[in-house]
Every structure is written in structure tokens, then in C-alpha cells.
Amino acid sequence: MSKVLIVDDEEVIRFLISETLGLNSYELFQASDGIEALSAAAEVRPDLLILDAIMPEMQGIEVARTLSSSENKPIIIMLTANTDENDRITALSCGVDYFMKKPFSPIELLELVEEILGE
Amino acid sequence: MKDCAASVSVLAAEQIPCMIAFLDIDGLIRHSNSRLLEFSGYHSDELLGRSITFFYSDESYFQKTINLWTALETDNNKWSGTILCKKKDQTQFSAFVEVSRCSLAESAQVEFIAIFTDVSELTSCEEKLKRERDRAQLCFDIAGVFMLMLDSENRIQLINRKGCRFLGMERDQILGLNWIDDFLPEREQAMADDLFRKIFNGKRDDTEYFQNVVLCGKGSIERVFIWHSSVLSDPEGNLTSVLLSGEDITEMKETDRMKSELMSIVSHEIRTPLASIRGFSELMLKRKLDPEKNQRYLVTISKEADRLSKFVDDFLDIQRIENSGNDIDQILKQEVIDIGSILNEVKVIFEPNKTHKLIISRNDKGSYVFADYDKILRLITNLVSNAYKYSPKTEAVYLSAEVTGPNIRVTVVDRGLGIPEEAIPQLFSKFYRVDTLLHRKVTGTGLGLAICKSIVEAHKGKIWVESKVNEGSRFIFELPKADCPG
Numbered sequence: 001m002s003k004v005l006i007v008d009d010e011e012v013i014r015f016l017i018s019e020t021l022g023l024n025s026y027e028l029f030q031a032s033d034g035i036e037a038l039s040a041a042a043e044v045r046p047d048l049l050i051l052d053a054i055m056p057e058m059q060g061i062e063v064a065r066t067l068s069s070s071e072n073k074p075i076i077i078m079l080t081a082n083t084d085e086n087d088r089i090t091a092l093s094c095g096v097d098y099f100m101k102k103p104f105s106p107i108e109l110l111e112l113v114e115e116i117l118g119e
Numbered sequence: 120m121k122d123c124a125a126s127v128s129v130l131a132a133e134q135i136p137c138m139i140a141f142l143d144i145d146g147l148i149r150h151s152n153s154r155l156l157e158f159s160g161y162h163s164d165e166l167l168g169r170s171i172t173f174f175y176s177d178e179s180y181f182q183k184t185i186n187l188w189t190a191l192e193t194d195n196n197k198w199s200g201t202i203l204c205k206k207k208d209q210t211q212f213s214a215f216v217e218v219s220r221c222s223l224a225e226s227a228q229v230e231f232i233a234i235f236t237d238v239s240e241l242t243s244c245e246e247k248l249k250r251e252r253d254r255a256q257l258c259f260d261i262a263g264v265f266m267l268m269l270d271s272e273n274r275i276q277l278i279n280r281k282g283c284r285f286l287g288m289e290r291d292q293i294l295g296l297n298w299i300d301d302f303l304p305e306r307e308q309a310m311a312d313d314l315f316r317k318i319f320n321g322k323r324d325d326t327e328y329f330q331n332v333v334l335c336g337k338g339s340i341e342r343v344f345i346w347h348s349s350v351l352s353d354p355e356g357n358l359t360s361v362l363l364s365g366e367d368i369t370e371m372k373e374t375d376r377m378k379s380e381l382m383s384i385v386s387h388e389i390r391t392p393l394a395s396i397r398g399f400s401e402l403m404l405k406r407k408l409d410p411e412k413n414q415r416y417l418v419t420i421s422k423e424a425d426r427l428s429k430f431v432d433d434f435l436d437i438q439r440i441e442n443s444g445n446d447i448d449q450i451l452k453q454e455v456i457d458i459g460s461i462l463n464e465v466k467v468i469f470e471p472n473k474t475h476k477l478i479i480s481r482n483d484k485g486s487y488v489f490a491d492y493d494k495i496l497r498l499i500t501n502l503v504s505n506a507y508k509y510s511p512k513t514e515a516v517y518l519s520a521e522v523t524g525p526n527i528r529v530t531v532v533d534r535g536l537g538i539p540e541e542a543i544p545q546l547f548s549k550f551y552r553v554d555t556l557l558h559r560k561v562t563g564t565g566l567g568l569a570i571c572k573s574i575v576e577a578h579k580g581k582i583w584v585e586s587k588v589n590e591g592s593r594f595i596f597e598l599p600k601a602d603c604p605g
Contacts, residue, residue: 012423013395016399102394103397
């Protein structure tokens with residue numbers, strides 16, 4: 001079973017994403033900030049990371065960059081309201097694989113995850 | 120003057136556009152040309168045989184004459200100087216006098232030629248120029264902006280008083296120093312170097328402005344300035360210096376930064392509940408879910424809608440109060456009220472909440488305040504609500520009102536988490552939340568206390584807190600007493 005780590009500082013958003021992904025069968029994990037995310041990733045070794053761009057203390061992009069330098073880097077979907085071309089290019093170079101524009105449609109997110117991991 | 124050479128000289132003297140006197144070996148005037156006569160107002164015979172000192176306006180100039188003859192003996196047979204002279208009608212004029220030994224024919228009586236040039240206008244121009252320069256310096260110094268003149272090597276040629284004050288140094292310590300190397304932080308130096316080079320190459324439009332950071336107060340503090348520049352050139356058209364006028368925009372930038380930070384917080388607080396409302400609605404609409412899930416999602420949607428609603432109310436409230444300024448009477452509906460009635464209503468509001476016990480006491484009977492009932496109710500409710508949120512269940516929360524001098528003082532005491540000392544100065548700021556693990560576990564937007572503060576201040580009162588970590592907090596506000604009605 002594929003493992004998905006959900007990283008967002010808002011509890012209700014983590015709830016929304018996990019309920020959405022829960023429609024399929026994935027093993028789900030949550031982290032509420034960058035630091036938690038890094039230690040959870042090390043422990044759990046997720047296949048996929050769903051990552052909020054803006055968080056207090058550590059930004060999403062920093063998490064991506066750190067994970068990129070480790071082995072078994074998970075596939076990363078970044079949730080962001082920012083559509084700036086240059087910022088996206090920077091994110092891509094830091095290890096982000098996919099972008100989902102905020103506010104996101106949970107069904108669209110589910111379909112993207114299905115594409116990546118299967119059902 | 121009888122000999123030929125002398126006559127030629129006399130004729131020549133008439134042609135030359137100067138005032139000329141021929142002097143004999145004793146320095147006495149043998150002949151004056153008509154220009155000299157016209158200008159000085161003397162007749163030819165009046166000057167004949169007179170010493171050159173006849174023109175001097177002042178006895179003290181006599182000394183100059185002594186120098187004159189000595190100089191002629193030693194110094195190349197030439198002497199020149201500016202002398203204040205007087206005409207026949209006693210009007211003064213400044214003259215530049217050149218005396219030189221001349222050799223005409225042996226028999227000639229002429230030994231020296233004195234040429235007078237009227238420099239009165241020049242002198243008065245110089246004086247006028249000096250006065251203008253002094254005035255310009257005064258304007259320069261009075262200017263409320265930082266003014267600076269740099270040469271092509273970026274050295275400081277001129278600086279005004281305001282500039283000296285910003286830099287925290289005396290003018291003479293500053294002049295000659297390099298603006299870029301000595302007063303700009305390292306990280307800005309390359310850019311500034313490039314910029315000034317462009318300015319001196321004339322490659323910059325004078326109407327453009329630029330911004331940089333300056334090390335002020337002897338390098339102890341950084342301030343941001345916005346500069347206008349103007350290049351100055353010499354008569355040949357070479358750019359010699361650049362004049363800079365700079366305005367301190369440090370505060371403005373700080374305000375801008377705060378505003379944009381506020382914007383992103385507000386944005387986040389509005390978008391998050393909206394995202395969850397939309398997200399759960401979409402899940403419910405596009406997927407067949409069991410009734411238990413539907414119920415749970417509806418509860419979430421409802422809670423998030425409340426959260427959004429409360430946030431928007433709070434934020435608009437605080438903005439309205441803050442922006443009302445002098446029109447505060449438009450916002451507040453003030454009347455003479457008895458605090459007791461508000462306390463009673465607070466009691467009723469918190470009655471159903473069995474998690475904590477609210478104990479109310481009063482020592483203010485017979486006192487009134489002139490205030491907006493709803494706002495004060497809101498204020499006290501916020502404080503009690505905070506006390507509940509941040510203290511463990513079943514702990515008591517104390518609410519009291521008493522008379523203290525000319526004021527009525529209301530205190531809310533809890534035995535909860537308490538507030539760390541370093542958080543207290545910012546506690547009442549918009550969106551500020553205490554940053555400890557336990558505090559962050561409590562939900563809140565950080566607007567509650569900011570609203571309390573703005574309400575109290577709109578009523579011309581004071582609010583403050585006394586707190587100790589793990590022991591609890593006392594929130595206190597005071598409002599001026601009002602006269603009893605009737």
C-alpha cells in the first residue's frame with residue numbers, strides 16, 4: 001500500500017485531504033509543520049508528500065529541498081496559491097514534482113494522486 | 120613731454136582702453152591719460168606732480184606704497200594690488216593697480232607706468248557672491264532632508280546639518296570621506312558604485328530617483344533613504360560633482376512591511392475556512408458517502424463557516440475602530456451605564472458553559488461610566504473567553520469591578536497558562552499569538568486582545584496585564600467614572 005504524508009499547518013485542511021485520499025486505499029500520515037514533516041518522512045518513508053507552500057517557521061520549499069538531498073525522495077505535490085512562473089521554476093529545481101493551485105478541488109487532487117500512485 | 124618716444128607713449132596711452140598714469144623717478148605723476156582724468160574727475164594740472172597716494176581713499180594705504188617701491192626694487196620691477204581709491208567727488212572705487220618700471224629714452228622723465236583698472240563692480244560682485252553663497256549654505260543647512268555633494272571619486276564635498284545629524288558625526292569629520300566605502304553597508308556598495316558611475320557618465324536621467332540604505336548614528340543603525348540626484352558641471356561641460364537630496368523612508372517601509380504581513384495573515388484566515396467549506400461540499404456533492412460521513416462533514420462546514428464569520432466580524436470591527444480616528448463618536452454609541460448590568464449579562468452568557476466557574480464580585484455600586492454598552496460587553500466577554508480558553512477545566516475565573524480613584528476598574532483573573540514576560544509588550548497587537556507549544560494548541564486568530572485594546576482606548580481608558588507563566592494572568596482595564604444620571 002502506498003504511503004502518503006500530508007503536511008499543512010491547518011488542522012481542517014489536513015482533515016479535508018485525508019478524508020479525500022481516504023476514499024482510496026492509501027496509508028495516510030500527517031504533519032503540522034516543516035520540522036515534523038522531516039522527521040515523519042525519515043521515519044515513515046512515504047511514497048508521496050502533499051505539501052503546503054506557506055507554513056510558519058519552515059516553508060514548503062525548504063522541506064522539499066531538504067528531502068531532495070536524501071535518498072528515497074518521495075514524489076512531492078505542492079499546494080500553492082502562487083502562480084508565478086519563476087517561483088515555480090525555483091520550486092521544481094528544489095524537488096517539487098507537481099503543483100496544485102490553491103484553493104484546490106479535492107476531487108482533482110484525488111485524481112492526480114491516483115495518476116501517480118494508482119488506486 | 121617733449122621727446123619723440125614720450126609723445127608716442129602718450130598717444131598710445133590715449134588709445135589703450137585703460138586708465139594710465141606716467142610716474143617719474145620719485146613716483147610723482149607726470150602725465151595721466153584722458154580715461155584716468157575722466158574717471159577720477161580730476162583735471163590734468165590737479166594731478167601733475169602728485170604722488171600716486173593722492174588717489175588712495177585711506178591713510179592706512181600708505182603702507183601699501185612703501186611695499187610698492189620695495190617690491191619694484193626687488194621683484195621684477197612690477198607691483199600690483201587692489202586699492203580702495205577715491206575720485207575727486209569723494210566717491211570710492213576699488214582699483215586694481217599695476218605699476219611697472221618702464222624704460223623710455225634716456226632723457227625721458229618717465230620711470231614708471233601705473234595702470235588702473237576699476238574693479239568696483241567686481242568687488243561688489245564678489246561680495247554679492249559671498250552673500251549668496253552664505254544664503255545657499257543657510258538654505259542647505261536648514262533643509263529638512265539629507266543633502267550631500269559628492270565629487271567624481273564619491274568623496275563628500277558638502278553635507279548639510281541634517282545629514283551630519285543622521286550620520287551622527289561632525290561636519291569636519293565627514294568632509295573628504297568616501298560616501299560609498301564609509302557610509303553604505305557592504306551589501307549595497309557594489310550597486311551604489313555602479314549607480315554613481317552611471318550618474319557621472321551622464322547616463323542617468325536626473326528625474327529618476329533611487330533608494331539605498333545608509334549607516335547612521337556612527338554606523339550603529341541602518342536607515343533607508345530615497346534619493347534625488349542632480350549633476351553639476353564645470354564651464355567646459357565636464358561633470359564635476361553630484362548633488363544628492365535624500366528623504367528618510369525607514370518608517371514608511373516598516374509600515375509597508377507590516378501592512379503586507381497583515382494582508383497575508385488576513386488572507387490566510389479567510390482562505391482556509393473557505394477552502395474547507397468548498398472542499399467538503401465538493402466531496403459531498405461528487406461522491407456517494409455514508410450518512411455518518413455526511414454528518415461529520417456538515418458539522419465541519421458549519422464550524423468553519425462560523426470561524427470565517429467570526430473572523431470577518433472581528434477584523435472589520437477592529438479596522439472600523441482604528442480607522443475612525445476623530446469620528447469615534449460615529450462608531451461608539453455612548454451613554455451613561457452601570458457596569459453591573461453588563462456583568463450580569465456576562466454571567467448569563469457564560470452560564471451554559473460548565474467547563475469553568477465564573478465568579479463575579481462588585482465594589483462599584485453607585486458608579487457609572489459613559490460608554491458603548493455593546494462594546495464593553497464585547498470587551499469583557501473577550502477577556503473572560505480568553506481566561507476560559509487558557510486555563511484548565513474546572514478552574515475558577517474571577518471577574519470583578521471596583522472604584523479606583525476617578526476610574527472604574529474591571530479585572531479578569533485566571534489560573535491558567537500565564538504569559539511569558541517577553542510576549543507581554545506585543546500581546547495586544549493585531550494577530551499576535553503567544554508562541555509556546557501549549558499556547559499554540561489553543562485556537563485563536565490573535566485579534567481578541569487587539570479588539571479589547573482598541574475598545575478601551577476608544578473610550579479613553581487603559582488596559583494592561585499582569586501575568587506569570589504557569590500561575591495565571593490578571594487582565595485589567597480602567598474607564599473614567601461618569602456622573603450619575605439625574
